[in-house]
Amino acid sequence: MRNPWLLWIMTVLYAVNPQGTTGVHNPIETSTEATLLLDLEGLHVVKVERDHDGHRIVHVVTADESARACPACGVFSVTVKERVATRPRDLRAGDSPYTLLWHKLRWSCREPLCPRGSFTEQIPQVSAGMRTTARLRRACGRAIADGGRTVTQAARDHRLSWPIAMRELRAYATEVLPDQPEPTPVIGIDEIRRGRPRWEQDPDTGKYRLIADRWHVGFTDLATGQGLLGQVEGRLSTSVAAWLNARPKAWRTALTHVAIDMCQTFRCAVRAALPHAIIVVDHFHLVQLANGKLADLRRRLTWKMRDRRGRTGDPEYDHRRLLRSNREDLTDEQIAILERDLTRIGTYGRHILAGWHAKEKLRYLLALARTNPARSTIAHRLHAFYIWCADHPYLPELVTLAETVASWWKEIEAFLLTGITNAKSEGTNRVIKLEARCAYGFRNPANQRLRSRCATTRESRNRAIPA
Numbered sequence: 380m381r382n383p384w385l386l387w388i389m390t391v392l393y394a395v396n397p398q399g400t401t402g403v404h405n406p407i408e409t410s411t412e413a414t415l416l417l418d419l420e421g422l423h424v425v426k427v428e429r430d431h432d433g434h435r436i437v438h439v440v441t442a443d444e445s446a447r448a449c450p451a452c453g454v455f456s457v458t459v460k461e462r463v464a465t466r467p468r469d470l471r472a473g474d475s476p477y478t479l480l481w482h483k484l485r486w487s488c489r490e491p492l493c494p495r496g497s498f499t500e501q502i503p504q505v506s507a508g509m510r511t512t513a514r515l516r517r518a519c520g521r522a523i524a525d526g527g528r529t530v531t532q533a534a535r536d537h538r539l540s541w542p543i544a545m546r547e548l549r550a551y552a553t554e555v556l557p558d559q560p561e562p563t564p565v566i567g568i569d570e571i572r573r574g575r576p577r578w579e580q581d582p583d584t585g586k587y588r589l590i591a592d593r594w595h596v597g598f599t600d601l602a603t604g605q606g607l608l609g610q611v612e613g614r615l616s617t618s619v620a621a622w623l624n625a626r627p628k629a630w631r632t633a634l635t636h637v638a639i640d641m642c643q644t645f646r647c648a649v650r651a652a653l654p655h656a657i658i659v660v661d662h663f664h665l666v667q668l669a670n671g672k673l674a675d676l677r678r679r680l681t682w683k684m685r686d687r688r689g690r691t692g693d694p695e696y697d698h699r700r701l702l703r704s705n706r707e708d709l710t711d712e713q714i715a716i717l718e719r720d721l722t723r724i725g726t727y728g729r730h731i732l733a734g735w736h737a738k739e740k741l742r743y744l745l746a747l748a749r750t751n752p753a754r755s756t757i758a759h760r761l762h763a764f765y766i767w768c769a770d771h772p773y774l775p776e777l778v779t780l781a782e783t784v785a786s787w788w789k790e791i792e793a794f795l796l797t798g799i800t801n802a803k804s805e806g807t808n809r810v811i812k813l814e815a816r817c818a819y820g821f822r823n824p825a826n827q828r829l830r831s832r833c834a835t836t837r838e839s840r841n842r843a844i845p846a
């Protein structure tokens with residue numbers, strides 16, 4: 380293209396119509412309505428037609444003046460080298476996908492110092508070498524992050540490959556998920572299995588041993604609605620403390636309360652990383668523990684008196700659901716039946732009844748939460764619970780229950796005074812499990828954390844819901 384005559388003709392053509400490529404090099408009428416319907420920035424629709432198979436072909440030309448700029452030197456070229464056509468894949472319109480046929484130009488760069496000889500047009504929606512539009516790829520990432528689609532299904536829907544769909548999810552998540560959480564006064568820490576535990580049979584002994592038991596520890600915002608703030612792999616005190624320490628100082632300072640379940644690992648981690656924060660243990664795990672101890676007691680005494688496990692016809696077995704129920708949910712008649720039938724068994728029956736009373740005394744204490752209780756009331760009910768357990772030293776289940784309450788008393792008292800519960804963490808875990816089931820499990824823990832975060836971070840979920 381060094382012919383001076385040709386250059387002269389090109390210059391004249393450009394001078395006649397400096398508006399650009401379309402006018403000079405694509406002297407074709409474009410359709411304003413069809414362009415508006417396509418709504419793809421940087422392209423103008425020339426016509427839409429059907430091929431012999433009935434597929435729609437949308438002919439487009441470049442409408443972006445900057446597409447003429449050389450990517451190497453930035454100078455606008457005026458010399459067309461050749462015409463090419465590409466078919467970048469785009470979103471669907473209607474039931475079937477259409478083919479986008481982009482008639483574009485290859486330009487020569489005539490700057491003496493530019494190493495680039497020629498280049499084809501590119502626009503932000505379809506950059507050089509890309510065979511898909513940016514909006515198609517973004518829609519795929521959004522379908523996974525916000526739409527609850529699996530990577531496989533979203534890739535199928537958008538006619539992309541799995542690795543591309545995953546890459547787009549990462550790009551979309553980087554865009555919508557906050558890099559660091561906003562300050563919040565209360566967070567909850569909870570653990571969740573990240574897959575099934577795997578057992579292996581030892582060929583020599585025939586015994587099974589655990590070879591893989593994988594966990595994630597999640598941090599959930601309990602006060603400002605940010606959802607899941609992050610997860611770490613494993614459930615070691617050091618990894619939990621490391622996540623907390625990696626947050627900005629302002630964030631850690633703003634944190635006043637941390638809700639956990641009765642897990643020594645979390646308590647150590649929070650004490651190490653956030654010495655100023657108050658640790659809270661809520662009633663859920665305590666009542667669960669008390670019910671577990673009562674069931675242990677019932678089973679142990681059944682074996683002791685009958686030399687077998689409980690079965691229908693044994694009063695303590697028949698009433699096991701009544702024993703698990705809350706006192707206020709039982710009618711006076713049910714309570715009378717429970718007491719009458721268990722007392723009738725004899726000493727062991729009375730012991731089971733004592734276990735039930737211990738659980739109810741603990742619940743009576745925990746019911747003080749959110750009632751702004753006086754310290755004397757708390758002390759009174761706690762004392763009643765301790766005395767009851769101490770009066771039955773021959774029931775080891777009640778002794779360990781009282782010991783657990785004693786070793787966690789500071790955190791339980793914080794719950795009674797603040798009413799903070801870790802229920803949101805449990806709710807988050809439910810969504811994470813659902814996500815893992817939909818995906819039929821995850822191989823890659825980093826991908827699992829990303830998917831879990833997309834599904835449970837309110838910030839990103841709210842964007843998916845139109846106002």
Ligand SMILES: [Zn+2]
Pocket residue numbers: 449450451452453454488489490493494495
């Ligand atoms: Zn150049």
